[in-house]
Amino acid sequence: MDKPKKIVNVIVHDRPNVLVKLVSFFEKRGFKIENINLVKTEKPGISKYIIIISGENKNIGKFSKQLYKFVETIDVNFL
Amino acid sequence: MKVTGASIIIKKLLDEKVEYIFGYPGGSVIPLFDELYNFTDKIKLIQPRHEQGGTHAADGYARSTGRVGVVVVTSGPGATNTVTGIATAYMDSVPLVIITGQVPVSLMGSDAFQEVDTTAITLPITKANFLIRNIEELAPSLDLAFHIAKSGRPGPVLVDIPSDIQKALIDEKDIKKGDTQEYSVRKKFPDKEIEKVFKMLSAAKKPLLISGGGVIISEAAELLVRFVEKNNIPLITTLMGKGVYPSNERLYFDGLGMHGTYYGNYAVQNSDLILALGVRFSDRILGNVEKFAPHAKIVHVDIDRSEIEKNVPTVLGIEGDVKDVLLKFLSFPELKTDFSDWVEELNKVKKEFPLKYEKGRKLKPQYLIELANKYFPEDTIIVSDVGQNQMWTAQFYKFKRPRTFLTTGGLGTMGFGLPASIGAKVGNPDREVLVISGDGGFQMNIQELMTIRRYGLNVKILIVDNAYLGMVKQWQELFYNKRFSATPFTDNPDFGAIAKVIGLKSKTLKEWDKAEKTIKELALSEEPMLIHALIDPEENVFPMVPAGAPLNEILLN
Numbered sequence: 001m002d003k004p005k006k007i008v009n010v011i012v013h014d015r016p017n018v019l020v021k022l023v024s025f026f027e028k029r030g031f032k033i034e035n036i037n038l039v040k041t042e043k044p045g046i047s048k049y050i051i052i053i054s055g056e057n058k059n060i061g062k063f064s065k066q067l068y069k070f071v072e073t074i075d076v077n078f079l
Numbered sequence: 080m081k082v083t084g085a086s087i088i089i090k091k092l093l094d095e096k097v098e099y100i101f102g103y104p105g106g107s108v109i110p111l112f113d114e115l116y117n118f119t120d121k122i123k124l125i126q127p128r129h130e131q132g133g134t135h136a137a138d139g140y141a142r143s144t145g146r147v148g149v150v151v152v153t154s155g156p157g158a159t160n161t162v163t164g165i166a167t168a169y170m171d172s173v174p175l176v177i178i179t180g181q182v183p184v185s186l187m188g189s190d191a192f193q194e195v196d197t198t199a200i201t202l203p204i205t206k207a208n209f210l211i212r213n214i215e216e217l218a219p220s221l222d223l224a225f226h227i228a229k230s231g232r233p234g235p236v237l238v239d240i241p242s243d244i245q246k247a248l249i250d251e252k253d254i255k256k257g258d259t260q261e262y263s264v265r266k267k268f269p270d271k272e273i274e275k276v277f278k279m280l281s282a283a284k285k286p287l288l289i290s291g292g293g294v295i296i297s298e299a300a301e302l303l304v305r306f307v308e309k310n311n312i313p314l315i316t317t318l319m320g321k322g323v324y325p326s327n328e329r330l331y332f333d334g335l336g337m338h339g340t341y342y343g344n345y346a347v348q349n350s351d352l353i354l355a356l357g358v359r360f361s362d363r364i365l366g367n368v369e370k371f372a373p374h375a376k377i378v379h380v381d382i383d384r385s386e387i388e389k390n391v392p393t394v395l396g397i398e399g400d401v402k403d404v405l406l407k408f409l410s411f412p413e414l415k416t417d418f419s420d421w422v423e424e425l426n427k428v429k430k431e432f433p434l435k436y437e438k439g440r441k442l443k444p445q446y447l448i449e450l451a452n453k454y455f456p457e458d459t460i461i462v463s464d465v466g467q468n469q470m471w472t473a474q475f476y477k478f479k480r481p482r483t484f485l486t487t488g489g490l491g492t493m494g495f496g497l498p499a500s501i502g503a504k505v506g507n508p509d510r511e512v513l514v515i516s517g518d519g520g521f522q523m524n525i526q527e528l529m530t531i532r533r534y535g536l537n538v539k540i541l542i543v544d545n546a547y548l549g550m551v552k553q554w555q556e557l558f559y560n561k562r563f564s565a566t567p568f569t570d571n572p573d574f575g576a577i578a579k580v581i582g583l584k585s586k587t588l589k590e591w592d593k594a595e596k597t598i599k600e601l602a603l604s605e606e607p608m609l610i611h612a613l614i615d616p617e618e619n620v621f622p623m624v625p626a627g628a629p630l631n632e633i634l635l636n
Contacts, residue, residue, distance in 0.1 A: 069385035
């Protein structure tokens with residue numbers, strides 16, 4: 001059976017290593033990244049990552065908030 | 080006019096009014112140290128004997144002064160030696176800027192001599208890091224580094240600068256500023272959240288305030304004390320929050336968690352409303368999360384919104400600077416509700432289950448700490464290492480001012496104490512600095528005794544030597560059937576003799592009867608001095624809540 005999937009949108013200041021931080025953030029908490037997309041926004045220097053994750057952990061919503069720990073994070077929303 | 084990368088770095092340090100850097104040279108930072116040589120009257124170099132020591136020293140400087148600690152080291156091993164120091168600072172939200180040399184840009188990725196991927200290694204233990212690939216990026220990145228290190232929730236920031244960029248030239252008119260606005264604190268909490276807190280407080284019967292390291296960092300200790308005294312609310316502090324102390328002792332119940340007090344934990348488990356300011360609810364204070372504060376609604380205030388709801392469920396999370404929130408709290412009139420029954424109840428428990436130890440026979444560490452408390456002035460900066468020495472210090476020393484207790488809370492780094500005390504003394508030359516260390520941790524950065532001598536720093540050192548890695552031994556004793564695997568340190572050297580060889584005054588202490596005189600001498604000594612105290616090896620830290628147990632299941636001995 002397929003594991004439940006969730007989508008997390010993260011708007012960030014476009015800096016080196018943001019992608020690495022996001023990937024390790026989810027992996028450390030036991031999620032698997034199914035798909036990750038980087039989209040430029042209209043504002044220069046600001047990008048949006050659309051990340052599809054799967055995993056048993058029911059606390060995805062709670063963990064998503066912790067993305068604000070990164071100084072690069074501007075906004076997080078979670079579907 | 081053209082200037083070099085190295086001169087841009089020095090100019091930035093001068094702009095930031097950096098008076099001391101903690102640095103150690105090496106192949107990739109020779110250009111920077113060469114430029115520094117022109118400014119030795121303005122920026123003083125404190126050179127440790129090991130880069131880890133230098134990083135902890137910068138950390139001790141930052142914790143004790145509230146200013147940014149600056150570290151300069153070379154590439155490769157210079158950078159990797161700072162890693163433990165950086166992680167220590169990151170866990171405890173200490174502002175550091177670490178400047179590391181890197182191999183020239185053209186050699187990067189070629190496994191060059193002393194090349195290591197420093198930004199990759201430090202990514203998870205820095206608030207941000209920067210790898211400078213061309214001279215144009217240098218000045219703006221340094222602006223951001225200092226801004227990020229000290230703004231919001233502080234933390235370490237690393238800037239990795241290849242040696243050719245330190246030598247590269249740029250026209251002064253082409254130097255740009257960093258856009259620090261981008262990384263500024265996000266939003267202000269709405270007033271109605273504060274009103275909600277007051278409504279909850281008015282309805283509460285057993286409110287409790289838990290004060291954490293955030294209160295110290297945001298310089299809000301005095302406001303917090305005013306708030307608890309104005310409204311007669313009991314106060315406890317976390318390990319990082321020590322130094323917030325009401326003049327009315329009847330409102331203070333020490334610490335909570337694994338090695339908190341019985342009455343501190345009782346307060347948590349019986350409270351009906353917890354106001355947690357600048358705390359991060361670490362596993363060491365929570366015990367069993369499900370059974371933590373079972374009767375309480377929790378209101379959590381923190382500048383870092385990722386902390387709110389991270390470890391405990393809250394009824395209200397307020398994202399904001401504790402100082403701003405407390406100013407708002409204080410603008411409200413005094414609460415009508417009377418909490419004196421609750422304060423009485425807690426004082427009764429405090430009287431019934433005080434912190435205690437056996438007196439008059441074997442030399443006990445708690446006694447030495449009480450004596451230090453008696454003979455050292457109130458503004459003394461106490462530095463601990465990690466383990467039993469740290470918990471005894473936290474339990475038995477009465478910290479009455481913010482920034483007087485420097486300890487490695489989150490990472491629990493052995494070897495932190497001695498070098499951190501160096502930074503504390505550098506930043507506070509007119510105050511007493513006393514480091515209390517165990518025998519194990521002391522030997523992890525013992526080389527920094529040389530730094531104390533080189534700079535003539537009047538640091539006082541108390542080694543409580545039980546010939547064990549004591550905290551691990553305590554767990555083995557309680558939970559591993561007394562199988563003392565790898566914890567006995569019966570071959571410890573004579574630390575007093577080592578100090579003497581290095582040129583520092585020292586004394587060995589073995590007996591209870593001589594303790595008072597010796598600690599008094601330590602406090603009054605006008606030069607650095609080391610006391611090697613051979614304490615009772617059987618002494619453990621109590622009370623203790625075993626890991627994962629609820630706070631009311633507490634072992635008293």
